[in-house]
Amino acid sequence: MWQDIEAEVDLLNFGVVARAAAGLIRAAKGAPLTIGISGGWGAGKSTLVKLIGAELVAKPGEDQGAALVLLNFNAWLYQGYEDARHALLDVVTDRLLEQVKSDETLLQKVKAFAKRIKVLKAVRFFAPVASHVAAGTALGGPVGALVGAVSGLVTATGELADRQEQFKAVQSAYSELEPELKELVDAKKERSLPKEIQGLRDAFEELLKELDVTLVVLVDDLDRCLPNTAISTLEAMRLLLHVKRTAFIIAADENMIRGAVKAHFKGVEIEEGQVTSYFDKLIQVPLSVPRLGVNEVKAYLVLLFADLAERTGSIDHKTHFQGRKVILDKLKKSWEGGFDSELFTKAFGDVAHLIAAELDIADQLAPLLVASEEIGGNPRLIKRFMNNLMLRRTIAADMDLTLPFAELVKVQLLERCATAVAFEFLAKAVASSQDGKAVFFKAVEESGVKGEAYVAPDPSWEGSFYEQWVGLSPQLADVDLRPVLHLSRDRALGLASYDELSTQAKKVLAAAATVDGESHALVAQLRALGEMEAAKLLKRLIRQARAEQWSDSSIRRCFNCPAAFDQLGVQLAAGLAEIPVPKVTTVILPLLAEKSWAAQLLAKWAADTTASPSVKGYFRAKSKKK
Template identity: 40%
Template structure:
């Protein structure tokens, strides 16, 4: 299974963007900067941010500048602590840690922490804020925090300690407890905090880089609170902010925050833009990138399973990004390129590369996935989970078949439900309309109901393997709820099914096939003959003798099946019939009248007509 965590392993060619962003941060030379990394949920923002951080960690210049990377995730603090307080505390703790080795700087860092505590208390509102702003301890909370916050002298604090449990204190005692510099000016405190932090960063020779991640997972209130707290730290020298968030989400959060004020979309956009100097969009994946991403995920799995050795996997991880970097000049991720990663002789891995190539365009154009890396990863997780569930239940299904079925479930639920309903009513789990649709998609014919005429459906139908000839009940058993597992009755016996499968692969008459027909008996043989004839339709060329084996051989053993075989043969597309099938058919009494009628049809190829005439002459 693939974990849904951010990573510095680059499967998406994000390294180029991470290099550019890290270079931009380095070139600021201590000047403040804010960068917004925008992209939808699951687009790879967190991974891109982590790659940028890794590059900064390697860029330290001892004695001149060290990048101190602090990652803040407001989603973790939601409902537990105000995001603003948490961010200030995180920054203060990091500076305190960096100053620990220098006594003078440590003292400054502790004073900075006092200012942070003061601002955090002011944010609490109510009695705490009133006490801090006025200098008068208001209520029990106000009296308790006043001593802790340092608003009083140590001597007065001791006297005050005995009163903390009272409901109030006398006004004359208040006047003796307050410091001379009584009320606190919050604007002054905020500026003093900024000045102190800026001074400490310069003396410590560090550039503080704060990565704000998962902002678009937060409730609007938390998101706005985080953005407001960022304003306290923005545009200080030796500071940088990289904020990862979906722009659409931020605009929505701003509208919720200012609901009722008539805020316009332009104002909501400007709110975020004022915080961001450099907007950076996570590159959207195209077919090329999606193909490369799926291929590397599948190779990673093969490597973990021991099917793809470490050296080849390392080579693939290097070759794929290099290929993507050159895609602008036409070096696409082609079939040949993917197969070169694994070697054309490894059928199992070649099949996985073919799967990546087939899935990529469909997962890119589907609005349900839209080439989203997280959704593609989840897609493969589901497919491999079902594969793991199949084996203990005695179900033999390969990964491409599971992937094709899950693709239609994920991207066109209406069609998936329609096909599932057909499976439940089919006697053997095979769906004739699906078989016909796959054939029509290959030959550019019209698609039958319930298939829609669109590019996605046609490409899905052409994706290998074909499912029209497959018993789909195992796929539904693994993927659908119990309601869709109420499959229709299958009137075929074990011998009948065995004969059906034998007729589908037979290329000539042989002893084992004759024995299978005899073992099935006439009733089951008729069912097997009919079903095998239907299932082989997509592969039937109408030009070789083996094409009519499913009709000819059962009728040799049980002549009474000739009427049914004749009705099936009567539907032959005469414009496709070649001379190769004529001799074996003309030898069958049940087929001869039908073939003689064919000769009158203008659709029949002249060579086929000649073959019929020659067969008639030999039969006289």
């Protein structure tokens, strides 16, 4: 198995980009610099950030003169915390305190900087109190607690015990805010938020100058945050950006950040150009994570297999290290090609034959893993594909199933990249035969060997992916696929029986499996099929939702069937009851609210103490309206 985290060893040749980014920081010689690393989910942003940090540690100052102080900041860790906006400022302060702990003079200056941050928090919280109280709106944070407690004490008309409880609330809220309030009371009248911000930036710059360091902040997982946390972190960064002796490396999916900006300014008319410029104005040097081509994916697979071979004892560490170096050196000129058996034999020398089967699989898999829309050369998805493969091989061994590795790889690739309808077409063919062999394979595989044009055995098998997949080794026409499909039972139909669908129902299923919610056109088609066929479709949609870990979109598409035939709601409710209560989201609750067949299920979720806070809040709000 391979860890699904940022890699410490560069298997993707990202080192070239990492060295370039590190070189820019060193060449800046203390001038402020902001580098943005963009890329989709799983593309390798975190790995690239880590490699840049490692490069800076390996060659810290060189021509710059000033030392580099590195700070890793994971915005996602502060998701859900009330002080997420100030988390970055606090982490910067903690890093500087660690840097100067042995120098008392500098230590006091860092503490003075930390005090400015506290004062800034107080100014930010305290300034709007009067307007909020006048408007009668609710306040969050310590000031809100104080104001709320005082209001309750003043207006209390209940028993003495209630007023005493209110007084304790005032004491608690004040004790939390007391240092900041004293700062404000003692401050000069001209103190304002803009002046505090500028004072903070000036103090920060002066502090870095006295420390004679350049602070390099590596910000990661920003695009995993909810919109409020993402924007709060960017706003906090803005306080420190473009200060001398600072460098920020910000990794984020630009599309996710654009979505966060739109959500933040919801209700305000904002043009697309303004959304884009919000993030772009923070970035001086934009870098994109290199997209993997066929050669890069082929090399990546080979290196993953080589890593596994060392861990299982097939090859030794020295051979693995030398082979990796040969392949990574070749990757520097990947456009020249030459990623073939000759290269891999050269890389691993006399032991290449020990992993020859895996090398051949990598050679065949790479083009499909790049071309497939489901994977698209994404490093994280490739690694997950490989991890799932290893897991299934382990399960097969434990069940005494003798399955050639190549067969397992080929079927899992189809399961991962084919549509649900296409995969179920294979399952039907296997279930319908006496010996577990898919009869249609014989014709398509023979025509491929003869070089004839590919003819899809079913409309669901049309497309270049299926044509390429059929051509992969090994051929499966004479293979009993029941054991392999048994391992794929989350998506495969039960082999003991098969609910036949009409030709029209198959077409409707193909459409129903891809929609993201209720569709009037789809509901009409389901009604035309009849209740019996619609029930079969719903069973498959529930199976698909289960395979997709009950994602919101996979659940929403199931509602088309009871929309066509209300009596199918009982079948859907039974399926939804399988969802672990902590994973239930508020997205589906309104869809169930007025359904009589969902009443029992909703009551069960409302009473369950393991439900998420948002779900509990939903049910509390509903109960108050009754």
